[in-house]
Structures are given as structure tokens and as C-alpha cells.
Amino acid sequence: MDPSGTPEVERAVDPVRATPLGTAPTPLSVLDLVTVGEGDTAADALRTSVRIAQLADARGFHRHWVAEHHSMPGVASSSPAVILAHLAAYTHRVRLGSGGVMLPNHAPLVIAEQFGTLEALAPGRIDLGLGRAPGTDGGTAAALRRGDRTEGADDFPRQLAELTRFLDDDFPDGHPYSRVHAVPGPVQGPTARPSVWLLGSSGFSARLAGSLGLPFAFAHHFSARNTIPALDLYRESFRPSAVLDAPYAMIGVAALAADDERTARRQVLTGALSMLRLRTGRPGLIPTPEQAEAYAFSAVEREFVDDWLSNIVHGTPDAVRDGLDGLQKRTGADELMITANAHGGAARLRSYELIADAYDLPRSGTPGE
Template sequence: MSDKDLNNKEARQLSDIPVSILDLAPITSGGTATDSLRNTLDLAQHADEWGYNRYWLAEHHNMPGIASSATSVVIGHVAAGTKRIRVGSGGVMLPNHSPLVIAEQFGTLESLFPGRIDLGLGRAPGSDQLTSQALRRGPGSNGQDFPERLRELRDYFNPPATSAMRVRAIPGEGLNVPIWLLGSSGFSADLSGRLGLPFAFASHFAPEYLLPALDIYRSQFRPSETLEKPYAMIGVSVIVADSDEEALRLATSQEQQFLNLIRGRTGPLQPPVDNMDALWNAQEKAIVRSKFSYGAVGSPDTVRKVLESHLLETGADEIIVSAQVYDHQARLHSYELLADIFSKK
């Protein structure tokens, strides 16, 4: 990176970049998917008012604590209930679907909500092996053919005069649906760079690979009709409360969730607890804490300092935030406080 680029990084503040939301549509203990989707729309409507740039939803299957498995349906629900904010997938798992079906779904969404739909694509199945089989994925659908599937999907969006496709995606063809590649390793970073596409890295899943992946993306980037220069968004787990103590307590819900994942369990999001040391051993604590090493939990002042450090270190063009908070009102308050952090010079 040149001295000029470094100076530009140092000059930027949080108020200079967009902030967005990645909603995992959590189903809480004692709650239902209906409650989750109602809360998703409520949060999206508030985010629309608070100035957030995007509202993305993620595809996960066979997860009792996540209600966004039918991702394109939930995107339509959120887009219909909001006015300005961009709505999209963070992401749709391309190996799980026919490229034609994705083109038709997101072509339909773009036709209904012009200029507001994003298509973020992931290479992982977003599920376990048994669930992958239940999704009727055929041979070669393990992600290795991701570049070919991506090429086919992009071709469906081409105008009919330039498309080589004999099968047409209607709605879909000729529509400008921005495609993002999502990743937690170097594969999508390299591919998105070579194709000149925007790239989003899941640093809330794989913080240790964040900086190497960004380096790969920027070094491999080739200007395209989509982008003249690299555009990188980082996913960060952020929980803000009025005090550090309250935020740390709220964060125990997502710590419990990840603890259960490494133990091979899934379930609804649990209420916060006063003492995580009663639930995990030293090794489990180290693993969970390492996964949230790029997170930011605390009061507004604490979170601001952490995010400013991340911005300086990564040079991110945008930050997308996930907050697994049990109480919906506390989750709303967290995102309201965060919007205020990004609005202040």
C-alpha cells in the first residue's frame, strides 16, 4: 500500500464510511419464527430512519435459532416495509441453488423494489452435510464449481442483446442487481478481486483471516464495469449499551450461541447470564473469545475507539454489523447508539 493510501486511511473517520446491518433473524428462547420476523422488520424500519446503508439477511438451514432460511422471501418482506435502505443477502449460498432460480428471485425483487436490492453470494452450503442432501444439491455442488456457477448467474442478468444464454431469466435479464462475493478465507477475496466485484469479509466468523483476505482482494483487483477500484466491507459483531458492563452482559447471549456451536449443538438464542465461567471451560472460553476478537462490545465511547482502530487497520470502505442480542428493545437501543457513533464527526 502506498504512502498516499496510508494517509487516506489515517484521514478517514467512522462518519466518512457507510454502516450497514447483517441480521441473522434470531429466534430467541421462548420465542417463535413469527416473533423473529416481526422483530426483523421492526429493526429494519428503525435502521431506515437512523441512516443505515444496507440491511442484509443470511441463508442458514436446519438452525433452530435462525429464521431467515428462505432468504429472498424475507428480503421481500423487509423491502416492502421500508422506504430507502438497500436490502439484500449476506448471503445467499450459491451451491444450494440453481443460478437461474437466484436470477429470477432477485430479478423479481429488483423489479418490485428498483435500485434497492443487493445480491451477496457465499460459497459455503450454510448447513450440515445431511441438510445439504435435503436441499437436493447435485454432483459438483460442494463449492468447487463456484466460479462457473457465478459466471452463469451473471450471464442471466445480461441484457438479451449481449447474453449468450438460451434460457432467459425473466424477471432478471438486463437488470442491475449488484453482486457481492462474501467470504471467510482467501478464495472469494481472490475471485472478487479478479472479477472487479465488491467484497465482504466475515471477520465475525474468521477474524484471523481478515487482513490476509483484504490484501489478496486489493492486490488481485482488476477494474471492471462494476467497480473502478476495490470496495471492501467488513462484517463485525458489535453490541453497544449505556455502559461497558451492560454491553458485556448482553454479549453473553452470542457467546452462549457460539459455545453451543463448537459443542455441536444448535438452538434458540439464550438470555444473557451474569457469569459465563460457569458455562465454559478455559479452552472453550479461549476459542469463543478468539472468534469475537474483531468485535466491539461496550459503551459508545468504548465501541467508537475499537471501530476507529479497525478502520485504521483495515482501510474498510464500509462496515456491516451483526448483533445477536436476546432482548429486542436492547438490540434496537444498540443499533441506535451505533448509528449515533457513525454520524458524529
Template sequence: MLPLSVLDLSVVTTGTPPAQALRNSIDLARHVDALGYRRYWLAEHHSLPSVASPSPDIMIGQIAAVTQQIRVGSGGVMLPNHAPLVIAERFKMLEALFPGRIDLGIGRAPGTDQATAHALRRRLDIREGDDFLERLQELTLWETRGFPAGHPYNNVIAMPDDAPLPPIWLLGSSDYSSELAAQVGMGFAFAHHFASFDAVEALTHYRANFRPTRWRETPYGILAVAAVVAETDEEAERLASSMDLNRLRRDRGRYEPLPSIEEALAYPYTEADRASIARNRSRLFVGSPATVRAKLTPLIEASRADELMVITATYDHEARKRSYTLLADAFKLQRAAA
């Protein structure tokens, strides 16, 4: 049975303000925990009107506290925005409080625009160029205590020091990210829902080139996709219209809350708009449970994904919960004991 997981952006809609979107995330996490989902990951985005949560570590603690079995993690923490010691401390704390249930997913992108990224980092030690590898190495050194002799950090302790760092996952949408995850021997999650790079090639390359390390002995690839499921294909298409319009606006530089179905259906689409939506639909799986499973199965089999992680953004919160219920039934998840 293929494990299913959730990627959540705490989506803000035109009818759901950010504070309610955060509460909806907690409610959804309880729901999918009972359905038997494997993980619940929360993203880090800043200054986006459609995303309520810029701090996945805070949400992880809230969600882990009200769920029983599901693993809770970041999908991901954007490492360039943070001092590695801060990430080590926060996730060791989470692991100490919820042992065996926390994941640390890490990304290379800022998760925002350049001005916001500058505001986030202006008090940090900013270096020229991409320093992700340096930050990743420092993060792992807080766990291994492998700083060179005489290094000033040798006397610094990431507390609580009796709790390990949770499993580290590298997130990506390119061949570079799959290569890096393979070389450092960590879990890999591929973002099919926005990637232009081929998911099959990325996950195949990761598996073929994986090097066992202290972090993982064997490769493990998560395929992250966007999906909307309803009882019928027609209802799913109706629900997905909000995502279609939202993505169209994002492609034109308009980052707005998710529109209602009524607004999306009434929008005066041009032929160019419809062509853009059709292209974006290659990254969105829409339909009844049978339809969505049939669409996903070839991709899952070709990529040899170990796990499927699903992001669903609908205007109505109950429709989103229903979508995850129907998907769980389609993949025959074993529900948690009461």
C-alpha cells in the first residue's frame, strides 16, 4: 500500500482570512491523522496573501499536539532564511516534545520575493552567491559535533542536547536537488506540483545515485502532487476552477487569496488564458477517486515513488477535507484506530 501524506500551505481564500486558515490547518491535520495519512508537512512562505503560515516550526508544534500518529514536519524550512543553529535548536525541541514524529524538510529557495528575502536576512551573515551547502553542512555539524579542532562553535551546544535532529529531507524541483539529495544520503521530496523538470527523471536519478550515510541507509523518494478529488469528475472540475484562476493570476504576477468558485467560473477568460490553464493542468490531478488514481498511477509507477504527498487547495474547507477522504479511500489507506 502506497503511503499518502499531506502538504499544506494554510491557504487563504477570499472568504477565509489568514487566522482562520491556520485553524483550518489544525482541523485538517486531525482529519487526515484519523484517515491513516503518513505525514503532514507545512510550507514556509513569506508576504504571500494566499499563504497564512510563514513559520512551519510553530505550526508543527501545534499540530503534533492535537494529533496522535501522523508525522508532522516542514515542507519545508527555507534554510537560507535562517541561522542553522536556530533550526537545529527548534527541531531538536520539537523532537524532544514529540519523539519519533517530527520531520525536517529543507529547501534552497527563499519562499518569497527579493525584497522580503532581504528583510528576512538583513541581520544575518549574508554571503555572496548560493551558500546553501555551507548552511546544510553547518546544520548537520550541530548534530554530529564534528566542527574542526579550534573552531569557535566547539563550545556551543544546540539544546536540548539529549534529543536528536529529526530525519532530514531535501526538497527540490530540479536535477540539482535530486543529485544533492543522493550525494548527501538524505530523503528526497520532489515538487511535481510546480516543477518544470521531469519528476520521473529526478526521482530515478536520485535512487540510482544514492549514497548511504549516517542520515539514511537507503533512498526514499516522495512525490508531491496537486490534486482535487470529489465524488464526480464534474464536481471536481468545479472545485478546481478556483486553483485554475489562482494559478493564472500568479503566472501574471498577481498573488492573491484563492478566489471563490463563483468568481472563477464567471471570469472572462481569453483563449490565451485557457491555453495557460491547460498547460498548468499537466501538474494538477482532478476528478473522481477512480479518475485521479488512474491519472496518478502511471507517474507513481514510472518514478518508483515511495510515497505520495498531496496538496489540495479548495475554496471550501469541508470540500478539501472530503477530497483527502476520497483519496484515502481510493488508495485504500488503513484508518487509525479510534
């Protein structure tokens, strides 16, 4: 039970594949960046994340993932494992995971221990999505990787292999880590382990995920030009494994629904301005719609913002559904993970509720009950 006293409901059997609910052509999931808007605090953003996870749980979204970012005032998700442990206490059905943990920032043993603990807290509901970027700028990455550690993105396959060994507790005899165990984990008896995903915004992780027979999540929401080439590479590289007998590709999609087109446009402009500031070395809180509308964009900045907005599915619920369905058909994605970048938790919550309604997703209860 969660702190409110609601009993657990039956979980999905397959940790990767899911049967679409309602009239959605593919499963729908949530990517939560735990954004902090002007006038709010990180505590406010984290409370909103609980409400979004509860909504996802109640309305039949398949997953709720949080992403690792550092040194960004407008993003309060520096510690995915901590946030996921909190969300596990308030949800029952929805899969919880990282979208992702940036593997080069951490010792593989630490990740295996953290996500083994999460699996013990929420059995059968944990996804471990892994990325090879730092999730921050170079200076912050150096601060995260203290000492003489020189591993980085190029060492990702070796780090992944080591993490997998810790998760499965199967280092061979004679290996320096053969007596090292990630606890909680298999050393304590037969148990399920987190479902491992590879994340990417280019071809590297797509090829690696395919060769290992792992599910793959592509960051379409900020790398749209690379989506189809990366998915093609993943499918061409795929080799069946104990995890999957066929490719399974999910894409992250920036989408925001509102009661009318103007409201949606005002909200997505806040996210676009926030991204512009980040890309030009001026990260900060998510601006309000009024601040975004009043901002004096230069010609170069306006070009960036217009290009950014062209990849965000936004508008009325019917328009967003049409946009998501069209994107799924163009990419052949097996699952869509929606991220709603806007100022304030109310707009994000309303967007997910409207999208759920547009797809006739079932109601298993009132969020928070």
C-alpha cells in the first residue's frame, strides 16, 4: 500500500512490451524532467512529479521516467534513484525508471545497488535506462567524476558490461569482482532485476542496443533529425537475446495539450525560451508565459525557437493526438514517451490528463487516492 492506504493492483507481466490501452495505437508513457518554473521551488517541482506519477498510474500510462541532469536551476532531477524511491511509495501499477541514468557519472556497482534497492521496493516495476552523455556541461562533469577516473562516453560498452555483471551477480571465478555483490540483488536469492534500456540521440547507442538485443529509447524531443536514421540502425543491428526476440523502440516526444491552441502555444514558448537560454550558456528557471511573450528575440534566436517549436506536438487534445499518431506512423515506434515542457505544474498535469482523455485511457481511480 502507499501512504494513502490504496491497495496494490496487478502489474504488467512483460517489463518491456505492453498492450496499448484505450484507443492509443501504441503504449503511452511519461518522461518527467522535474522542471522548476519562475516563482516555484525545487520542492514544488518534486511535489508536481508525485502528482504526475499518480495521474500516470491512474490513467494507464505504461511508464513514468525521470532524467538525470546536473547544474541546471530549472531541472530538479539530479538524483533519479532518490526521486524514483519516493514515487514508488505513491504509485501501484505504472513502471518507474530512469530516462536516464548517465552511466559515465557513476561507478557501475553504485547503480546496481541503487536500482536493486528500487526493485526490492517496487518489485517488477523498475526500468534502468542508461545514457552515455554527462547530462550537464564539461565543468560539472569533471566535478562529478572525481579522482583519477578517466572513463567517459567512449568507455560506455565496458561500463555497461560491468553493470550487467553486477545486476546478474555473475562475474566469473578469478575476476577481481567475483566476490563483490550488489545488494539487494541475486546474491540474496532468485529475484527479478530492473529492465535495462539504452538511451541515445545518435547512432552509437542505437547500434549497441541492437547488437545486445536490448530495448532502445531515442531522444526525438531534442534530436528529431536523427530519429529515423537511429531507429533504422537499431533495427538493422538487432540480434535476439534473452531479453527480446525482436526490436523494441521507444521515442521521447515533446507534446503539450491545452484546452485551446493559444494556451498551448504560450506554454510551449516558455520551454523554447528556456532551451535557448540553456544552449547559449544562460540556464535558469522556466520563464512564465508572460516573460516568454515579452522576450525580444533576435533574428538568430527566433530561428532557433521556431525550429525548436516545430518538433513539439502541441495544441488542442485532438490536434495532439493527430500529431502523436502521425509521428508513430512515420517512425514505427513501439512506444511513445511524452514530455510536457511548460511553466508550472498545473499546465503539465492538465496536458497529460487531456492526452489521456483524447485516447480514452481508462480511469483506475482518482490520482492520489
